[in-house]
Each structure stands twice: as structure tokens, then as C-alpha cells.
Amino acid sequence: MTGTSRLPTEGPAMPRTFLDAFINSNGALSILVVLLGFACGTLIIMAVGRNPAGLYLALLQTLTGFNATTGVWNARYVGEWLTAAMPLILCGMSMGFAARTGLFNIGAEGQYIVGLTAAQFVALYAPPFFGAEWVVCLLAAAAAGAFWGGLVGWLRARFSVSEVVATIMLNYIAFFLSRYLTRLIPDANTYRTPNFPGAAIIPRWFIDDLTNHSRLSAGIFVVLACVILYWLVLERTKLGFELRATGLNRTAAGYAGIGVNRCFTTSMGIAGAFAGLAGAIVALGSFSYGRVIGGYDNYGFNGIAVALVGNSTAGGTLLSGLLFGMLSSAQPLMQSRQIPKEIAWIISGLVVVLVSLRAGIRLVIAWRAKVAAARSLAEREAAGA
Amino acid sequence: MNGTEGPYAIEMVGIRKVFPGIIANDGIDLRVRNNEIHAILGENGAGKSTLMSVLFGLYAPDAGIIRIHGKEASIHDPNDASSCGIGMVHQHFKLVRPYTVAENIILGLEPRNGFGEVDYRGAERRVAELSERYGLSVDPKAKVESISVGMQQRAEILKILYRNADILIFDEPTAVLTPQEIDELMTILKRLRSEGKTIVLITHKLREIKEVAERCTVLRRGRLIGTVEVADTDASALAEMMVGREVDFQITKEKSQPGDILLSVRGISVRGSRGNIAVRNLSFDLRAGEILGFAGVDGNGQSELVAALTGLRPIETGSIELCGKDITRSSIKERADTGMGHVPEDRHRHGLVLDFRLDENLALRTYDRKPFLRNLFFLDFAAIASHARQLIEDYDIRASQGPATKARSMSGGNQQKAIIAREIDLSPKLLVIAQPTRGLDVGAIENIHRRIIAERDKGRAILLISFELDEVMALCDRIAAISKGEIVGIVEAGEADEKMIGQMMAGHHSLSKKETP
Ligand SMILES: Nc1ncnc2c1ncn2[C@@H]1O[C@H](COP(=O)(O)OP(=O)(O)OP(=O)(O)O)[C@@H](O)[C@H]1O
Numbered sequence: 082m083t084g085t086s087r088l089p090t091e092g093p094a095m096p097r098t099f100l101d102a103f104i105n106s107n108g109a110l111s112i113l114v115v116l117l118g119f120a121c122g123t124l125i126i127m128a129v130g131r132n133p134a135g136l137y138l139a140l141l142q143t144l145t146g147f148n149a150t151t152g153v154w155n156a157r158y159v160g161e162w163l164t165a166a167m168p169l170i171l172c173g174m175s176m177g178f179a180a181r182t183g184l185f186n187i188g189a190e191g192q193y194i195v196g197l198t199a200a201q202f203v204a205l206y207a208p209p210f211f212g213a214e215w216v217v218c219l220l221a222a223a224a225a226g227a228f229w230g231g232l233v234g235w236l237r238a239r240f241s242v243s244e245v246v247a248t249i250m251l252n253y254i255a256f257f258l259s260r261y262l263t264r265l266i267p268d269a270n271t272y273r274t275p276n277f278p279g280a281a282i283i284p285r286w287f288i289d290d291l292t293n294h295s296r297l298s299a300g301i302f303v304v305l306a307c308v309i310l311y312w313l314v315l316e317r318t319k320l321g322f323e324l325r326a327t328g329l330n331r332t333a334a335g336y337a338g339i340g341v342n343r344c345f346t347t348s349m350g351i352a353g354a355f356a357g358l359a360g361a362i363v364a365l366g367s368f369s370y371g372r373v374i375g376g377y378d379n380y381g382f383n384g385i386a387v388a389l390v391g392n393s394t395a396g397g398t399l400l401s402g403l404l405f406g407m408l409s410s411a412q413p414l415m416q417s418r419q420i421p422k423e424i425a426w427i428i429s430g431l432v433v434v435l436v437s438l439r440a441g442i443r444l445v446i447a448w449r450a451k452v453a454a455a456r457s458l459a460e461r462e463a464a465g466a
Numbered sequence: 467m468n469g470t471e472g473p474y475a476i477e478m479v480g481i482r483k484v485f486p487g488i489i490a491n492d493g494i495d496l497r498v499r500n501n502e503i504h505a506i507l508g509e510n511g512a513g514k515s516t517l518m519s520v521l522f523g524l525y526a527p528d529a530g531i532i533r534i535h536g537k538e539a540s541i542h543d544p545n546d547a548s549s550c551g552i553g554m555v556h557q558h559f560k561l562v563r564p565y566t567v568a569e570n571i572i573l574g575l576e577p578r579n580g581f582g583e584v585d586y587r588g589a590e591r592r593v594a595e596l597s598e599r600y601g602l603s604v605d606p607k608a609k610v611e612s613i614s615v616g617m618q619q620r621a622e623i624l625k626i627l628y629r630n631a632d633i634l635i636f637d638e639p640t641a642v643l644t645p646q647e648i649d650e651l652m653t654i655l656k657r658l659r660s661e662g663k664t665i666v667l668i669t670h671k672l673r674e675i676k677e678v679a680e681r682c683t684v685l686r687r688g689r690l691i692g693t694v695e696v697a698d699t700d701a702s703a704l705a706e707m708m709v710g711r712e713v714d715f716q717i718t719k720e721k722s723q724p725g726d727i728l729l730s731v732r733g734i735s736v737r738g739s740r741g742n743i744a745v746r747n748l749s750f751d752l753r754a755g756e757i758l759g760f761a762g763v764d765g766n767g768q769s770e771l772v773a774a775l776t777g778l779r780p781i782e783t784g785s786i787e788l789c790g791k792d793i794t795r796s797s798i799k800e801r802a803d804t805g806m807g808h809v810p811e812d813r814h815r816h817g818l819v820l821d822f823r824l825d826e827n828l829a830l831r832t833y834d835r836k837p838f839l840r841n842l843f844f845l846d847f848a849a850i851a852s853h854a855r856q857l858i859e860d861y862d863i864r865a866s867q868g869p870a871t872k873a874r875s876m877s878g879g880n881q882q883k884a885i886i887a888r889e890i891d892l893s894p895k896l897l898v899i900a901q902p903t904r905g906l907d908v909g910a911i912e913n914i915h916r917r918i919i920a921e922r923d924k925g926r927a928i929l930l931i932s933f934e935l936d937e938v939m940a941l942c943d944r945i946a947a948i949s950k951g952e953i954v955g956i957v958e959a960g961e962a963d964e965k966m967i968g969q970m971m972a973g974h975h976s977l978s979k980k981e982t983p
Pocket residue numbers: 485486488490508509510511512513514515516517864865866875876877878879880905
């Protein structure tokens with residue numbers, strides 16, 4: 082056993098543990114994937130013969146309001162960015178919350194529509210409420226979304242109906258129901274209702290001045306509160322413990338006495354409430370009248386991508402919602418810099434595809450690290466001999 | 467290290483592997499001679515599986531070299547290991563269940579005929595030849611999902627032999643087998659050796675080491691203690707080497723003081739997973755302060771009985787009463803609240819949420835109660851962690867990062883200890899335990915047995931199911947022999963001997979005085 086003495090006692094532990102941490106951290110991998118997405122986007126812009134600097138200047142302007150070409154600063158762009166991000170974050174949390182319980186919620190779009198419709202009705206018909214009718218509207222939207230989501234959870238729990246099929250069906254039902262009911266409102270035409278009363282519109286307070294009359298509303302505080310709530314419920318409460326256990330190992334959770342079926346319903350209900358709120362924030366934050374929707378707003382579907390990139394964690398979903406919001410609100414600015422606006426969608430698409438390949442990327446990195454470690458071992462062996 | 471080529475099939479020198487919070491292998495040397503059966507012994511978490519994973523290319527070592535047949539080998543992944551002639555039988559089999567045995571064996575190496583089609587005929591013939599040569603009775607055309615655990619394991623062995631391995635690694639192969647299957651495996655191992663194979667065998671069962679191994683390498687807490695000739699040593703010396711203290715194999719317990727009837731089972735019948743009647747019109751009583759063991763060959767209804775008692779499976783007829791309350795149709799939660807605890811047979815499916823932290827797993831049954839539930843909604847994670855620290859200490863659970871360790875990264879034996887700790891800690895009125903000491907080292911077994919008896923002495927009722935007849939005989943106050951879903955007879959432990967129980971398990975009524983329920 083003389084062999085041991087001349088071997089280095091300390092292995093290359095530092096880089097290895099860093100790499101291990103990297104491979105094992107979903108967050109780090111998401112960041113890598115996003116960077117890769119932008120790198121590909123840059124290459125495509127160069128391939129079509131444009132200057133990729135335009136992309137980054139447009140993004141800079143979206144994020145800070147600063148136009149580097151003219152040197153003019155306008156905070157409205159920041160407001161527009163956050164306005165686009167709000168429903169994405171909420172719908173991402175809708176998808177993510179269900180995913181943490183092991184459910185695939187394709188129905189955020191339907192829950193969003195139901196919330197939007199409920200908010201519009203309450204806005205037009207609710208009795209006065211201390212001049213803050215918009216609060217009642219938000220609550221009604223959350224309740225409607227919770228019902229629409231919870232229904233799916235209940236069907237799943239009670240009759241083992243696949244939540245994927247159920248949510249897709251309910252998306253259609255929500256869409257047509259919303260159109261039908263909204264058009265019943267007196268004086269509604271084929272695309273809009275009369276104006277909302279002022280107290281039903283989500284106030285802008287100081288935000289209006291701060292962001293130079295952007296469409297950003299106080300809804301942003303609701304979104305932030307929801308992010309905190311999401312984290313608090315999942316990570317700190319008894320309910321969250323049950324939901325996470327159910328999501329990670331249904332049989333073991335059931336065996337430990339956790340009501341798995343009740344978890345399905347609760348989780349889908351909470352998920353639906355998030356999407357419902359998104360509907361209300363768009364309806365009463367960005368519009369002054371009720372819409373007879375003519376197609377999907379797609380926030381719900383994009384929420385799937387948001388949750389995927391954000392790993393269904395509270396912080397991750399917030400960041401990835403901001404990312405997707407940035408890509409969508411940067412499009413006009415990109416066009417004004419001769420960058421095709423489709424590049425933004427290509428980048429989002431790439432990010433989603435690459436995130437889905439996460440497992441594969443992880444394998445490749447792990448494999449390369451292993452080869453490198455073995456090689457450095459062999460070299461040290463040779464040097465020591 | 468020149469000139470040490472010698473007769474070694476495997477030489478691992480100075481192997482070091484670090485995981486966050488623990489050095490799993492700390493400069494370990496392992497030398498396995500050509501054509502020997504070499505046992506590796508060590509406590510739960512000593513680093514045995516890690517060492518073999520390094521050899522098989524699943525983990526890259528942080529230091530150390532590997533030589534195979536005297537030649538330095540660089541093994542980066544299982545394919546490299548395979549081309550060095552190394553094969554591994556994992557504890558959790560890696561077979562495709564709807565495929566036949568032959569299809570599984572040729573997977574990835576499908577032989578083609580002249581038209582480029584997969585030659586199943588030829589494959590089946592080759593598999594049959596191999597299984598004949600090594601005495602592995604396996605039906606190549608049987609679907610994996612329909613064959614016994616023992617046969618699945620033999621299929622795994624064939625898979626390795628098919629790839630021309632001459633070094634075979636077995637990681638706790640007997641932990642999942644019944645005593646009969648273990649005997650068969652021992653015969654197979656000897657046969658493999660006589661056909662020129664080299665074998666590394668990880669096991670906690672000293673009897674198996676004595677039976678088949680020539681030499682044994684002992685690890686403790688990541689370090690090498692030494693390698694000994696098995697013939698020159700005995701079980702207690704091996705155990706002492708491994709644990710670092712003397713191990714008491716003899717279970718000492720007072721005579722039981724049975725109290726009131728706690729569990730009363732009347733005429734229950736339960737269907738098995740294939741719809742057959744697995745438990746037939748079974749009745750028995752269990753009193754406070756006694757341990758009732760069920761002895762039987764695997765597949766005679768024990769698993770279904772446990773599933774029915776604990777609420778995992780509905781019963782067809784009959785009734786179950788616990789603490790005077792009818793729980794025949796109660797949910798798992800209601801049974802737990804009435805006072806039932808359960809150590810499940812399948813630790814990965816039922817016992818643990820592998821991606822939860824250890825402390826969360828240890829609170830899985832009690833998170834909704836006083837110290838852990840701070841108020842109506844919020845959990846007290848500090849209390850959950852300190853509870854875990856207590857159990858880690860009491861049950862010697864080796865977890866590299868304490869309460870924060872992910873259950874998935876713990877060694878198999880320590881996962882098992884965590885489940886048992888959680889259930890015994892509840893101190894339920896009735897504790898249903900299935901295969902409690904699967905995968906545990908002798909020291910841990912001693913500790914767990916002592917705790918089970920302590921529960922009994924506190925006046926708890928314990929129902930034990932184990933394939934280890936020794937364990938049943940040593941722990942139980944009464945033993946029920948079960949065969950084809952029926953109780954053949956119940957005897958007092960003092961009056962039973964191994965032969966008599968064995969015959970009852972085979973279904974011979976005459977030997978027992980039948981107890982009237
Ligand atoms: N993938 C991993 N990540 C982190 N720690 C690990 C990992 N695998 C093993 N360990 C740690 O390394 C130590 C040795 O584990 P190993 O599985 O080798 O033990 P073992 O000797 O096989 O024990 P057992 O008899 O219980 O199977 C344990 O403390 C375990 O927690």
C-alpha cells in the first residue's frame with residue numbers, strides 16, 4: 082500500500098464541486114440556456130446581414146428607458162416592459178404552482194379568460210365599494226379563476242380525468258362563454274362594452290408620473306404580492322409541504338396520510354386564481370372598456386414557457402416572466418433599429434427548446450467534466466511517477 | 467509501482483471520492499485476485515457502493531488509479547468498464563419490464579441476420595446456452611414483468627455474461643431475495659467462479675461471506691480497515707472489524723406481558739395485484755405488549771395482508787378492528803390517527819420522498835402536529851430540523867449534510883434507518899413492520915431489534931413480516947406460519963424450532979395446534 086503515499090491528498094475538489102453545483106443547479110442551467118438563446122439570436126441577426134448591436138440597444142432601452150442613439154431617457158419604456166411582464170409572471174405562476182404538485186396545467190389561458198370576464202362584469206355591474214371597486218373586481222377574477230382551475234383538479238381527483246385534456250377543453254369553453262356573455266351586456270357591440278366606471282379601473286397613483294404615462298398600473302404590486310405568496314405557501318406552510326410531497330412522490334405522500342386528491346383540487350384552484358388575476362390586471366389595467374375577445378391573448382400559453390424557464394420557483398418565475406416580457410415589449414424598438422421583430426420570438430423559442438433539453442445538456446456537461454477529471458488525474462499520476 | 471502486476475484482476479489504489487460534506491472514499495486500496503470471490507463489508511454509508519461505482523465508471527474519482535489485469539485502465543463511463551470486462555448487477559434492476567428476458571439481454575447489442583433484421587432466434591439460442599453453462603435457470607422467452615425477483619436478477623447476470631464480462635460486481639444482491647433464492651444465488655456464484663470469473667460481492671450478511679468468499683475487504687467510514695482471508699476469521703471477528711466494537715448477535719428479551727387485544731382481524735380476504743385472492747379468510751388477534759411474526763415463503767399473501775391492514779389495498783370480506791374501533795374502511799390517515807404505524811416494504815415507492823430533505827422525510831408523518839405546526843398554516847422548520855438531529859443521533863443515521871441531506875443521496879441502508887426511525891419514533895399503538903432490516907449492517911440490525919423490543923415492553927403491539935426466519939424466531943413472541951394466503955398455525959416462539967416452522971410454511975397443518983380466533 083505504498084501507492085497511496087505519493088498520491089496527492091487533495092483532489093481537484095474546488096472546480097469539481099463548482100461544476101457539480103452548476104450541473105445540479107437548475108437556476109444556473111437556466112441562465113446558461115438564456116445566454117445560449119441570445120448567442121443564437123445574435124448569430125441569426127448577423128446571418129441576415131444586420132448589426133446585432135441594434136438588438137442589445139433595443140433591449141437596453143426596454144430595460145432602462147435610455148435610448149443610446151439619441152441620448153434621451155424615457156421611463157415609459159420601463160413601464161411598458163413591466164406591463165407586458167405582469168400577466169406573464171402570473172400565468173407562469175399558474176403553470177408553476179400546479180407543476181410543483183405534479184400537475185400539468187395547460188389551462189392558464191382559460192383561467193385567464195374567466196378571470197378577465199368576471200372582472201369586466203363586476204366592473205360594469207358591481208355596487209360602489211368605498212371608491213375601490215377595482216379591488217372587488219380583482220377578488221372576483223381570482224375567485225372565478227380558482228373555480229375554473231379547481232374544477233379541473235376536482236375532476237382529476239374524483240374521476241381521474243386527465244388534467245391536460247380537461248384544461249384544453251375548458252380553454253375553449255371559457256373562450257366562447259366569455260364572448261357570448263359579454264355580448265349580452267346592453268350597448269355592447271361585436272368587440273367592446275361601454276366604458277368602465279372610473280373606480281373600477283386599477284389606479285396608477287404615482288406610477289403614472291414615474292413611468293411617464295405608461296400603461297403600468299398598481300397591478301404590479303398585486304403581482305409582487307403574489308410572488309411572495311407563492312413562495313410563502315409552497316416553502317413555509319403546511320399546505321405547501323403537502324403539495325410538494327405530492328408533486329415529488331404521490332404514492333409516498335398518500336401513504337404518509339396526505340390527502341393527495343385534496344391536494345390536486347387545492348393546487349389547481351390556487352393556480353387558477355393566479356391566472357384569473359392576470360386576466361383582471363390586463364382587463365382593468367390596460368383597457369378602459371370591456372373587450373369581447375376575438376382570440377386568445379396567449380398570456381396563459383406563454384406562461385407555460387415562463388414556468389419552464391423559471392423552474393417553477395417563485396423567484397425563477399418572476400425573473401423569467403420579466404425576460405419574456407422584455408422580449409415582447411422590445412419588438413417595436415427592435416424594428417426601429419432594423420432588427421426583424423421575429424428575432425425576439427426566435428430567442429424565446431430557443432430558450433424554451435434548450436430548457437427542455439436541460440437533462441441532455443446536464444449529461445453532456447457531466448460527461449465532459451468526468452473526462453477532464455480523469456485526464457488531470459492521469460497527468461498527475463504521470464508527473465508523480 | 468512497478469512489478470506489482472501479479473495475479474490481480476482488479477487493483478484500485480488510493481481511491482478518493484468526495485461528496486459535499488463527506489469523504490465517501492478516503493484513499494482506499496482494493497486488490498481482487500484473479501478468479502476469486504472477494505467480499506466487501508462495511509457499515510451503512512461506509513462507501514462500498516461508491517467504491518464500486520468508481521470501478522464501474524459511474525463516478526470519477528478525485529484521486530487514485532485503477533488497474534485491470536495489471537494494466538492501468540481509464541474508466542470514464544460504464545461502456546469503458548464493459549470493454550474492460552467489468553459488469554455490475556445493481557440493486558435496483560435495470561430491465562425493460564414489457565420485454566422478454568432475451569430482448570433485454572441483447573438490448574443495444576442486437577445480433578443481425580443476413581437481411582439486417584434482429585436475429586431473435588439466434589439471440590434466444592445464445593441466451594439459453596449461457597444460462598445452461600452457468601446454471602442460471604432463466605426462460606429467455608418470458609416477459610420480465612411476469613417473472614420473480616430472483617429470475618430478474620439472473621437475467622441481469624446473463625446480460626453481463628452476454629457482454630463477455632469476466633469481472634462481476636454484485637451490490638447487495640441478496641437484500642431483495644428470499645432465503646431460497648439466496649441459496650440459489652450462492653450456488654450460481656460458486657459456479658461462476660469455477661467457470662473462471664472474478665466476483666466482487668457487497669453484502670451485509672456474514673453467513674454469505676463465510677459461505678462463498680475467499681477474502682474480504684472491510685471499510686469503515688470511508689477508510690480501509692483491512693483485507694482478510696475469510697477462512698482465518700469468523701463472523702464475530704468480521705463484525706468487530708467492521709463496526710469497531712463487539713456486536714451482540716444474541717437478542718435478549720424478557721418474556722412478553724401481553725395485555726388487551728389491540729388488533730383484531732376477522733375473516734379478511736384480499737385480492738392481489740393480478741386480481742387473484744391472495745389472502746383468504748384470515749383471522750388473528752394481536753395484544754398489547756407482544757410481537758407477532760408472520761413467517762412464510764414470499765408470495766404467500768404477506769405483502770397483501772400488510773397492504774390491507776395499513777389501508778393501501780381494499781379488503782373483499784371481513785373486518786379489522788384497532789383499539790376497539792372498526793377501521794375496515796378507514797383511510798390511511800384515519801388508521802394513523804387511531805394509532806397505526808407502518809414500515810413499508812418498498813422504501814422508494816412508499817417510504818420516502820427521495821427529493822425531499824432528510825428532515826422533511828422524518829417529519830412526513832407528524833408535520834401537521836404540535837411542535838412542527840406553529841399555527842394554523844405555518845410550519846416550524848427549525849423544529850423539524852432539530853427533531854431530525856435527534857433521530858440522526860438516536861438511530862445513527864449517516865447523512866453527509868445532516869438534516870439538509872437529500873434523501874436520494876443517502877446510502878441505501880441509511881434510507882432504511884430513516885424510515886424505521888420515523889415510524890418507531892411515533893411510538894404507535896400498533897406498529898406494522900415489513901422487512902425491517904433489509905440492507906442494514908449488523909450493528910444497525912442490533913440497534914433496530916433492541917428498539918423494537920423496547921416498543922413492545924412499552925406495551926405496544928407489533929406485527930412483523932420478514933423473510934429472515936432467524937429474525938422472526940429471535941424477535942417474535944408468537945409466530946404465524948402463512949401459506950397460500952392462509953394461516954397454517956400460530957405457535958409460541960418458545961415452542962417453535964426452525965424445522966417445524968419450515969414445515970408449516972410449506973402448508974403442513976398437522977404440526978401445529980390451531981389457535982381459535
Ligand atoms: N450521489 C451522492 N451525493 C452525495 N453523497 C453521496 C452520494 N452517494 C453517496 N453519498 C454519500 O457517501 C457515503 C457513502 O455512501 P455509499 O452508498 O457508498 O455507502 P454504502 O457503503 O454502500 O452503504 P449501504 O450499506 O447503506 O448501501 C454516504 O454517506 C452517502 O451519503
